[in-house]
Amino acid sequence: MASQPDNMSRRAFLRGSATLIPTVGLAGGISLTAQADEPAPNLSEYQPVFFGEDEWSFLLAACDRLIPGEHAGSGPGALDTNVPIFLDRQMDSPYGHAERWYMEGPFDLDGSPDLGFQYPYSPREVYQKGIAMTQQYCRQEHGKRFEQLDGDTQDAVLKGLEANDINFASLGERQMQASDFFSHLLENTKEGYLSDPIHGGNKHMAAWKMVGFPGARASYRDWVDQHDVEYPLGPVSLNGERG
Amino acid sequence: MAKQQPRVDAVIVGLGWTGSIMGMELTDAGLNVLALERGADRSNADFAYPKAADELQYGIRHTMMQKPKQSAVTIRRNLDERALPQRKLGAFLPGDGVGGAGAHWTGVLIRPTPTDLQLKSFADQAFEPGVLQDDMQIQDFGVTWDELEPHFTFFENVCGQSGTTGNLRGETQEGGDPFEGPRSEPYPLPALQDTQNTEMFDKAARQLGYHPFPNPSANVSRAWTNPYGMQLGPCNYCGFCSRYGCVNYSKASPQTCILNALKQRSNFAYRTHANVTRVELAADGKTATGVTYIDENGEEVFQPADMVILASYALNNVRLMLNSGIGQMYDPVSRTGTVGRNYAYQIGGGIHMYFDDIEFNPFATAGATGRMFNDFSPGNFDSASHGFIGGAKMHSSQASGTPIKTPLPKDTPSWGQGYKDALQKYYGHHMKLSMTGSVMSYRTNMLDLDPTWKDPYGMPLLRMTFDWKENELKLSRFMRDRLREIADVLKPDHMEESFQLNGDHFKVTSYVSTHNVGGAVMGTDPSNSALNRYLQSWDVHNVFVPGGNAFPQNFQANPTDLIAALTYWSAKKIKEDYLKNPGPLMSRA
Structure with a gap:
């Protein structure tokens, strides 16, 4: 029953939503990108x-x-x-x-x-x-x-x-x-x-x-009415890492 | 000798919904008002994106909830069991800090029915003598629908309630709840968007002849400016609502709807980390002189006040009354005393359904997202023939899709490769059919003081005696059968049930509900209520106790709308009559 978004609409959605993700520090909040480039430690080390x-x-x-x-x-x-x-x-x-x-x-x-x-x-x-x-x-x-x-x-x-x-x-x-x-x-x-x-x-x-959990995206106003359609975007973390 | 602060006209204990409402109303009347909050200060900045979107911190570690370290509840299921402290939170999650439970609630804002307010009168008329359990102690609230209706309407405007009107001044409206009491005004805002599960539930419920409608919501569907001039932004369906602060100014909370307006007033002040341990009484015991609290440095402070409003969580309001000697402690053997009497709760149950090929996207949701029907609330169906009183809200809600809480079928392994496979297979493919059922009041479901355990200030902990009774277990079975019929229509690939049934006892280890009510109930008869119908203590006239503690038994829906309406109702009487002539607002005779 579930449908995949076609490639065109997926690309359009990705383009559209990329602009919604803030990339600068928020007033009084945590910067979304500050630590994004810090690699997670290796367990062995x-x-x-x-x-x-x-x-x-x-x-x-x-x-x-x-x-x-x-x-x-x-x-x-x-x-x-x-x-x-x-x-x-x-x-x-x-x-x-x-x-x-x-x-x-x-x-x-x-x-x-x-x-x-x-x-x-x-x-x-x-x-x-x-x-x-x-x-x-x-x-x-x-x-x-x-x-x-x-x-x-x-x-x-x-x-x-x-x-x-x-x-x-x-x-x-x-x-x-x-x-x-x-x-x-x-x-x-x-x-x-x-x-x-x-x-x-x-x-x-x-x-x-x-x-298939999108993490801390926390904004789905333009997705909530897309019923039974697989969500196309990967997750983001509190530190702004994108997956 | 305790440190003493300058006298105020009114001191409010606890700064959640009821404390904020009382603060607004009493400062309106020109009083000099001080609120004392035992938790931390909290403002919307504390929930700013992305901070709140952290399941571990808020959903699992309960950062916004009360700390049992500060005041645990001890719990037993009957009078013969030894109560043990609830050392970490489990069955219920009372809030802590400014905003209280109003900061972390889900935001389902629904009224009781007119029948719910007069349940004893309904029972006397609809049930033959001897049908109901003889240890049941249900009562009317002592206040009518017409008296409360303006206060529901006002609070719903404060919150920007979003939903579909079902009964406007007696006229049934398409798409709303045909069983709701007549509203004087439609919902302030239209309903939230539906999700996949609500669409499926709606269709199946209609097919079976029920009347589903959108969960009435305090997560606002559109931008809203409330009567205090406070602004809410449209919900963005972030999926972090119940147990979380709102990232988006979209969930009605004391912070979002009241406090920033209240804090502007020069006759209002509040102190945090101020833990009130007792109300002090005058020598004759008939009036309160103020409250004693422990400040953030651990020092004892006396705060004199002409009026005391106990506005903390229902359970703590009762504990403060007991620890202060306000009214007589309830004795379940002689059935005398009223403080601690008629503690009640809610009973839940549901069917977990798994659909291999349907994407529910559970993370894209508002806390209150869902649909419900009210066909099984008291008076709308023949529960007498099934031997029980009460009702249930039947619903499919999708409050969150956070992954640590992913429900998995019971037959999947809880660890190993099988667990990982199940997580991958079932996440996002689950929906739930739920019932939230009323719980009546009984002789031995009660609150008193624990004889053994104490808080860090040496005050006895509250002891809860509570178990499921036959009436509620019958209700649970009846509602299970109705939900099974809905599941049969929906035909999931896999399903399983979770209900309280015969022989089940109350367990504190997993979440049930934070709709703890009763214990200091309102009424018109001082022999069976701790508060009169204006939420004024029968015994100490300058103490008012707004909160869920005032419910004589619980109904089948969420309590916040009624708690707030009762608070406005009480405040109106204080402003109109009590301040002019302080004294008992009802005579004991």
Whole structure:
């Protein structure tokens, strides 16, 4: 049912809309182009600020399983799009420190999970403890670190975390369950993959290009009535990068 | 000894919609007015393009919302469960800072029906005794359609409400809602543009004999200058609306519609990061002397005032009353006391439909974009034969197309190659059929003070006791069946449902609605309402409490239009009668 705009109308639309994209700094706003030419860092050269070397190795391996890269099929993966850099930067944000959350005791861990999380950890602590427990489990079960396991075994470990088949309490962590850690890791990985590159992930808006989200264009007055027609323009980012 | 500020005529606690309206009205009356806002200052410059177009910052990290750190709510589902604090936001997202929820709302601006305002009278007439649950505590609002109509009209002009008129002075109008109460004036502006999903919904609903109409919107469809001289620009369908500030001066908000006019007035001032912890009462407890707040330096300050307007979020208004000893705290066992009584909410549900070959372009939308029909609001259908009271707004809305929130079918993997494939396949190919249902008030759905947890200033947190009741679960099932019929017409390639059904309990972990209402309800009987019909405390006559807290139960649509109309209604009475002769506006007898 969907129709593609024909080449003529697509070109006309591109020409017309190019003039709508401001290219100078906006009064009181953020310049749309100031950082557009700054290349996103290469993951291999990035020095993590929060995560230690061992934690970083775990994250690289885990992210690659959660959203596998181009090598594993179509579309960019978490490593292609700098998701681990996003995670590292989030740990130093208000979110990482749980600055907005109510973290006063007592911490009652016996209530219904439907009443929301009750463990006393900020996301920074969730990652530190979660990675340590997972590595301990991998050493006990497989005699190796997570990142040294083959892909299928890594997936089995991640599934074990997700389903709480890996018992954190028996490994010494009694306040937080394996699935609590896994859900942070998965949720944050998707956030890094799909949020604006200004936050460190979604390098060159590759994930947006894959799904067809135009990013921060935020102006569709001349498109809203074009029903069931594929939107022809690539995304722009908060920093003015165009894809 | 707390620091003391110079006395003002009226102090307003909270600077969102109701605080801004009261500020306008009371300064009109010549009063010297001060507003205290516990959050940050916010102006339209804070939302200037492209800042607001950031899903992580606003949609996910809730930058415009209240911080649980400052005042969490503890929640339990029944009187026997131990309430636990909601440590991070989930089921509801109250606003924070100047503008309050009015800065980040979606912008659906719709009236209740005349029946919604007199639901108890309707129930007494339409239901045989014994049909409804005996723990239900529904009541009339104590104010009629005709009394509120001018105030709806005025606020809709303040907002530049965009939509299609359905009932103009009793005459049904083509394309609008034939079930709406009679309007004295048409909508100020025409409806927003339709999108692919609204076109499909409209066609299917008409085929089934319903009466769909465009969601009434406070995202304006055309340029608009409001009665305060404030200007709004036509919506550009940016797709960042609900949970975001508007990049374009197109979404009605306190900032866009009122505050820049109010700030010009020499008899108005406001302070931010001023967190009111309690209202201070005179020795006899019959009048308030002012409020105590914690300023940005953490110092306690006493602000004397002749009148106190509690204009913060519904939940916090109730908490302030409880923490200040205004009125008697509700006791669900003896059913005495009124503050905390009749907390209510809304019930949602929907069918996610996926169409492989249709492009919905969900990012090209206004927050309020959508169509709805009102054929299932109270009085318009025979709910008595199905054993429940209430109704639902049935709609297909498309508030946003931001990608982190992309809905995916439940049977797709949540990670791995399968997740990536699903994201690629389904993004932009989804539309939703939704119902937003009313929630009645019940003996044990209530608010009080938590015995354990406190805020950073040592004040008890608010404790919410709430669960879905049989009446609402029956309503949910009935509406699900109706939405299924619409889905059958539309024939998606794949669909799945999400409804609250028998045996389901309230969960705080995922978003439900920020239409928390009740807890300090209005009425004409001081034994079952905390406020009289002018939103004045029955017990402390110089305290007025405009907000969703005044609803005796919730109806099936969005609350802002009614909250604002009630605020203007209250302000009118203050100006016409109270200021001349301060005292109770209704007698307790």
